Amino acid sequence: MRITVTVNGEQHTGDVEPRLLLVHFLRDELGLTGTHWGCDTSNCGVCTVWLDGTPVKSCTVLAVMADGHEVRTVEGLAHGAELDPVQQGFIACHGLQCGFCTPGMMMTARWLLDHNADPSEEDIREAISGQMCRCTGYENIVRSVRWAAEHGGGRGTADAGTEPAPGREEPVPGREEVRA
Amino acid sequence: MQVPAAFQYERATSLEQAIELLARYGPEARVVAGGHSLLPMMKLRLAQPEALIDINDLSELALIRVDGHDLAAGAMVRHADLLASPVVGEHFPILRDAERVIADPLVRNRGTVGGSLCQADPSEDLSAAFSALRATLVAQGPGGRRTIAIREFFLGPYETALNEAELLVEIRVPIRSHASAYRKVERRVGDWAVVAAGAVLEISGGVITEAGIGLTAVGAPRFVSEQAEDFLRGGRPDDEAFAEAGRIAAQECRPTADQRGPVDYKRHLAGELTTRALRAAAARAQGQEA
Numbered sequence: 001m002r003i004t005v006t007v008n009g010e011q012h013t014g015d016v017e018p019r020l021l022l023v024h025f026l027r028d029e030l031g032l033t034g035t036h037w038g039c040d041t042s043n044c045g046v047c048t049v050w051l052d053g054t055p056v057k058s059c060t061v062l063a064v065m066a067d068g069h070e071v072r073t074v075e076g077l078a079h080g081a082e083l084d085p086v087q088q089g090f091i092a093c094h095g096l097q098c099g100f101c102t103p104g105m106m107m108t109a110r111w112l113l114d115h116n117a118d119p120s121e122e123d124i125r126e127a128i129s130g131q132m133c134r135c136t137g138y139e140n141i142v143r144s145v146r147w148a149a150e151h152g153g154g155r156g157t158a159d160a161g162t163e164p165a166p167g168r169e170e171p172v173p174g175r176e177e178v179r180a
Numbered sequence: 181m182q183v184p185a186a187f188q189y190e191r192a193t194s195l196e197q198a199i200e201l202l203a204r205y206g207p208e209a210r211v212v213a214g215g216h217s218l219l220p221m222m223k224l225r226l227a228q229p230e231a232l233i234d235i236n237d238l239s240e241l242a243l244i245r246v247d248g249h250d251l252a253a254g255a256m257v258r259h260a261d262l263l264a265s266p267v268v269g270e271h272f273p274i275l276r277d278a279e280r281v282i283a284d285p286l287v288r289n290r291g292t293v294g295g296s297l298c299q300a301d302p303s304e305d306l307s308a309a310f311s312a313l314r315a316t317l318v319a320q321g322p323g324g325r326r327t328i329a330i331r332e333f334f335l336g337p338y339e340t341a342l343n344e345a346e347l348l349v350e351i352r353v354p355i356r357s358h359a360s361a362y363r364k365v366e367r368r369v370g371d372w373a374v375v376a377a378g379a380v381l382e383i384s385g386g387v388i389t390e391a392g393i394g395l396t397a398v399g400a401p402r403f404v405s406e407q408a409e410d411f412l413r414g415g416r417p418d419d420e421a422f423a424e425a426g427r428i429a430a431q432e433c434r435p436t437a438d439q440r441g442p443v444d445y446k447r448h449l450a451g452e453l454t455t456r457a458l459r460a461a462a463a464r465a466q467g468q469e470a
Binding site for chain 1: 223
């Protein structure tokens with residue numbers, strides 16, 4: 001079947017078998033290997049991407065179901081050369097550990113902060129409860145998301161829809177600053 | 181790598197077309213909505229449909245609305261939307277309780293309410309919650325619409341009263357004065373229930389006028405304990421009655437031993453969770469958050 005999917009703002013067209021899963025379409029057909037593929041049973045969440053603005057587990061979505069829809073992957077998280085505050089937070093607080101769950105965690109974190117600019121630890125833990133870190137490094141992941149919230153990563157209101165993110169307009173600390 | 185076996189894929193753009201496709205492909209076709217029950221089964225070859233009919237474009241089935249005296253939720257309503265719905269939270273705390281413990285936020289973003297019911301998994305949470313609420317299901321087929329009482333919908337594990345070319349389109353629950361709660365024990369966050377129980381109480385003048393007891397994962401006939409409901413009706417909503425209702429529910433269910441626990445443990449949980457759900461519902465009836 002011929003499908004056209006907009007991924008990180010760019011249209012991609014390809015011929016796929018109906019049984020091809022979205023995660024494999026992204027990785028194998030488009031070469032976007034930032035989205036990881038882990039348990040295959042919708043448990044671990046490393047395959048998390050946004051489908052039409054909502055995080056989903058792409059190992060349980062058929063690529064044909066994404067035909068005509070929008071996908072955002074971890075490759076689409078940075079703003080040009082500027083890392084997203086969530087990415088910076090994972091660097092600053094060593095939320096990466098081995099890095100396998102990181103892309104999925106960051107996609108969920110970005111979505112959480114878009115909807116809740118000031119999440120509590122409980123909110124963060126609830127948001128990532130469908131995602132597993134095989135290093136069990138949850139403490140640092142939670143800290144990373146909090147860091148992002150405190151460094152311009154959150155949006156101004158809890159229900160900010162299409163409003164531009166006020167946080168994004170503030171100066172965001174660059175990589176060097178984060179490392180210092 | 182787990183990949184489903186090959187199948188034909190059809191995307192329905194209208195309800196009529198979906199039903200036409202179901203009729204055309206016959207019993208080897210399956211409807212796919214969120215796909216979060218079906219696709220894992222297809223990967224594991226527990227299901228091998230020849231055709232998938234995708235109904236994700238049927239946005240008319242994705243609405244939650246108040247229709248007369250009923251809450252009407254379309255079959256395509258995602259779990260996350262049912263959980264976030266203010267009208268559901270206000271009138272049906274049992275649904276909010278249940279949704280909070282169904283899988284995880286990401287699965288809830290995609291999985292659908294109708295899909296959960298049609299899957300008829302014996303461990304599914306909404307089946308017990310809607311059964312306790314005595315919901316009515318609206319199905320549409322080539323011959324038109326019909327309604328099915330939820331307690332006549334579940335014929336057995338993974339088996340429903342839907343005919344071959346019928347599609348579940350809506351779940352309806354009367355909005356009435358009642359109190360409700362849902363309690364679940366799971367091995368870890370997002371897991372299937374070891375056991376879960378839902379309680380619905382209508383109380384008038386200090387007397388229980390109607391009760392609904394839903395049970396999941398313990399082989400309760402059609403996800404309910406009618407004997408516990410019969411016992412509660414006409415009685416007082418007090419701790420003693422709730423403990424006895426729990427004892428009756430534990431006796432009526434038929435758990436099986438598996439990796440989630442032995443029979444006596446599950447029976448114990450069925451009783452305890454029934455009692456706790458009843459207590460929580462009663463506390464809510466008195467304006468206390470439970």
